[in-house]
Amino acid sequence: MDYLKCSLYEIRQMLENNEISSVELTKLCLDRINSTQNLNAIISTCEEQAIDAAKKCDQARKKGEKLGPLAGIPVVIKDNINLVGTKTTCASKFLENWISPFNATCAQKLIDAGAVIIGKANMDEFAMGSSTENSAFGVCRNPVNEDYVPGGSSGGSAATVASFQSFASLGTDTGGSIREPASFCGVVGLKPTYGRVSRFGVVAFASSLDQVGCFTRTVRDSAIMLNVLAGEDKKDMTSAKILVPDYEKSITGSVKGKKIGIAKQFFSDALNNEVRANIEKAIKLYEDNGAEIVDIDLPSLDTALAVYYIISSAEAASNLARFDGVKYGVRAKNFSDTVDLYFKSRTQGFGKEVKRRIMLGNYVLSSGYFDAFYRKAKKVQKIIRQEFETAFEKCDVIICPTTATVAFKLGEKCDDHLAMYLNDIYTVPVNIAGLPAISIPCGKVSNGLPVGMQLIAPHFKEETLFNFGDFYEKHAKEI
């Protein structure tokens, strides 16, 4: 029995039936991380803590105690999520020795649910990037084909689940950083509604857009994870005071009578033909099973990327101003005074892409440009959000590709940051509007690389994503 290939749902049953212990399973996962080190999906493992947690879980199970929904299951979290006693580097030289004195709420929720956190995943530095090539700890490789990028910024979180090192992982998504790597690695990636999951303890990139989500191998597993992660948190005032349903129960097995919105703007000439064909087949499958297709219009979609880069960079510049080499992080060796200490520490600690975004952020916030860029971007954000709200008056879910192409080769876009930015055109609008979305595997193209289908739902309607996603997953072999 290859336990590592099981879904989270399946392995949970096996643990419950005592077919395997959590300690055995945790060791299998840690061995797998070691034997697939070439992927560079993990920045650091927390072996001792993990084995200890697994032992406690096994003992509690033996005693017949009531266990949490993720009891004994090995998971990985992105390295921008604080976990007590572990390094939280954000894949930056600046934080290479930073040891978390506290748990992020999402990490605490995993622990409370019994999960065994085995490692911290590689990522683009401070979550800025779409390929996990901007990591101070080396590039991460795509498990499907190691010559290709895994996507980013949560590339390590996607790769760990795709390469069977863990059963689920946490990532963060500011402009597509969960959905794009999920699409590139052939796994399920969920970006919940802004406010659905607490951001407390997650190192901020762009606070009004960041959202914690998860990677899994099935849609049902994603629902199980969100059941654990969702909910209001007193420590994050942007977390929503909205009832959390049982997401697993939202999977009904039927899409009959449901309406799928299709926006022509998501199917422009920029879309790769093979990707388009796969998505169209999936839409047809829904239609053949009783769903209705409706045309919707999102006329301002082409401005979303600009809005994203203005708002996210402005917030990043502000959030990253705290990194000054005084209280934590890298401190430069030779400096003349305090201000020089800031200059030198920041210059040595941050990578190129982070510097680029700080500069852009300070530019759009500086006097003379604030109205033309930042204030205007906030207004266009409102227009985009309203267009989605209007669209959802006509449909239950919007379907589109997650990315215009499949994964690209390592190094292919490194010298062209704009081409890299354009990679996010289908994912960014979702963050701009604060909506929930999921990327699910949708076949492959001729070179064997996976395609991702993106499902977008109205605010706090993650149930719809799980129901539609699970339906496709179960029926995909029919096409």
Added chain:
Amino acid sequence: MAKINIEEARKLAKLSRLEFSEDELKNFVAEFDKTLEQVATIEKVDVSKVSLIENTLKSDIELRSDIVEPSFTQKEILANAPEQKDGAFVVPITVE
């Protein structure tokens, strides 16, 4: 459309507390112009009828009560300090 010159880039670097070599700065200006071209796509959008939203999603943000609760110890907070002395962070002398 906005463009940036090397002097503005230098000023921006100073505001950002970042140092660049002259060559890095020149490259940056070229890249930055391309980025500005992309972000300038919002220029065409008519926003005359849009009032600014300050918050993306919620208008009913609640602050939690100001109650003293156990927090970090001095030792925990100083554990990540690049340099510390007598329970304090060490910084360069700022006042002679």
